[in-house]
Amino acid sequence: xxxxxxxxxxxxxxxxxxxxxxxxxxxxxxxxxxxxxxxxxxxxxxxxxxxxxxxxxxxxxxxxxxxxxxxxxxxxxxxxxxxxxxxxxxxxxxxxxxxxxxxxxxxxxxxxxxxxxxxxxxxxxxxxxxxxxxxxxxxxxxxxxxxxxx
Amino acid sequence: xxxxxxxxxxxxxxxxxxxxxxxxxxxxxxxxxxxxxxxxxxxxxxxxxxxxxxxxxxxxxxxxxxxxxxxxxxxxxxxxxxxxxxxxxxxxxxxxxxxxxxxxxxxxxxxxxxxxxxxxxxxxxxxxxxxxxxxxxxxxxxxxxxxxxx
DNA sequence: CCACAAATGCAACAGTGTTGCATTTGCAGG
DNA sequence: CCTGCAAATGCAACACTGTTGCATTTGTGG
Numbered sequence: 160x161x162x163x164x165x166x167x168x169x170x171x172x173x174x175x176x177x178x179x180x181x182x183x184x185x186x187x188x189x190x191x192x193x194x195x196x197x198x199x200x201x202x203x204x205x206x207x208x209x210x211x212x213x214x215x216x217x218x219x220x221x222x223x224x225x226x227x228x229x230x231x232x233x234x235x236x237x238x239x240x241x242x243x244x245x246x247x248x249x250x251x252x253x254x255x256x257x258x259x260x261x262x263x264x265x266x267x268x269x270x271x272x273x274x275x276x277x278x279x280x281x282x283x284x285x286x287x288x289x290x291x292x293x294x295x296x297x298x299x300x301x302x303x304x305x306x307x308x309x
Numbered sequence: 310x311x312x313x314x315x316x317x318x319x320x321x322x323x324x325x326x327x328x329x330x331x332x333x334x335x336x337x338x339x340x341x342x343x344x345x346x347x348x349x350x351x352x353x354x355x356x357x358x359x360x361x362x363x364x365x366x367x368x369x370x371x372x373x374x375x376x377x378x379x380x381x382x383x384x385x386x387x388x389x390x391x392x393x394x395x396x397x398x399x400x401x402x403x404x405x406x407x408x409x410x411x412x413x414x415x416x417x418x419x420x421x422x423x424x425x426x427x428x429x430x431x432x433x434x435x436x437x438x439x440x441x442x443x444x445x446x447x448x449x450x451x452x453x454x455x456x457x458x459x
Numbered sequence: 460c461c462a463c464a465a466a467t468g469c470a471a472c473a474g475t476g477t478t479g480c481a482t483t484t485g486c487a488g489g
Numbered sequence: 490c491c492t493g494c495a496a497a498t499g500c501a502a503c504a505c506t507g508t509t510g511c512a513t514t515t516g517t518g519g
Contacts, residue, residue, distance in 0.1 A: 182485050219499050244394040261432055276432030282411055282424055287452025296444040302437025332516050369468050
């Protein structure tokens with residue numbers, strides 16, 4: 160069954176795209192669906208490989224880059240760099256749940272743990288600087304890796 | 310005038326390299342000198358372009374990668390990823406002076422700016438976790454890139 | 460001074476991201 | 490329902506970043 164619309168908590172990707180003021184295309188809907196379904200930010204390579212079960216052909220590599228750029232430009236997706244230097248994208252709503260706490264990155268296993276603490280308020284910026292994102296990351300060994308190393 | 314040795318506060322790069330237990334080569338000395346002289350982490354491309362005034366020929370691209378890897382492997386340099394996804398290297402001692410303040414990473418030009426503010430104290434960690442490093446990064450547009458974008 | 464392991468230089472390659480251009484498509488307006 | 494146009498797509502080619510293999514050179518301990 161295909162719903163023609165959706166609840167306020169879970170709007171259809173196509174509606175989000177339309178509301179953002181850009182054209183609703185199959186590519187954009189598919190990509191935004193994938194980003195919203197993913198529990199972690201996705202790389203371009205990971206998304207290129209998604210057959211998505213839909214009968215559609217795979218998305219062109221360049222088109223995927225441009226779709227992602229457009230989603231970022233209209234605020235529906237976020238772009239970040241992982242530790243290997245590869246861009247990763249996430250749905251804009253997804254990080255809201257991660258914005259309010261601190262992350263601990265284990266240098267041993269590479270795992271990311273969410274801590275309860277809130278990130279502290281940012282300091283004053285020099286004139287002309289525009290803040291977009293605050294990242295408070297702790298690095299170290301998690302309980303498991305610490306036990307192994309000792 | 311060329312000093313044959315140096316003070317304890319400012320050891321020669323060649324001595325640091327020798328002390329690290331790896332061969333002292335012209336490439337390593339030049340690169341470590343550049344890293345120690347730089348006020349910001351340098352990208353591979355930036356270092357490749359350094360004529361350094363010395364009469365030496367430019368360093369081979371691959372050799373530069375390997376020199377950097379070796380400096381990182383023996384603890385004399387640090388490797389990080391900037392917001393554009395390119396690796397940046399810094400002398401290992403340099404980050405000690407960076408540990409006590411906050412960084413602003415420009416998502417436009419990839420530049421890193423040091424702010425005056427101190428990083429806030431880390432929150433309590435779960436049992437067994439060991440803290441090694443605290444990173445408080447702000448992301449956004451620097452004054453230059455902000456002016457271009459507007 | 461010599462030998463050997465480490466480091467270098469060169470060529471070729473892989474992955475990631477971008478640009479130009481012709482064609483297709485979403486969407487608004489008749 | 491058509492039609493036009495700007496936006497989006499697909500394709501080819503390119504640029505940049507980083508890596509691997511291999512022959513040659515060089516630093517260093519003996």
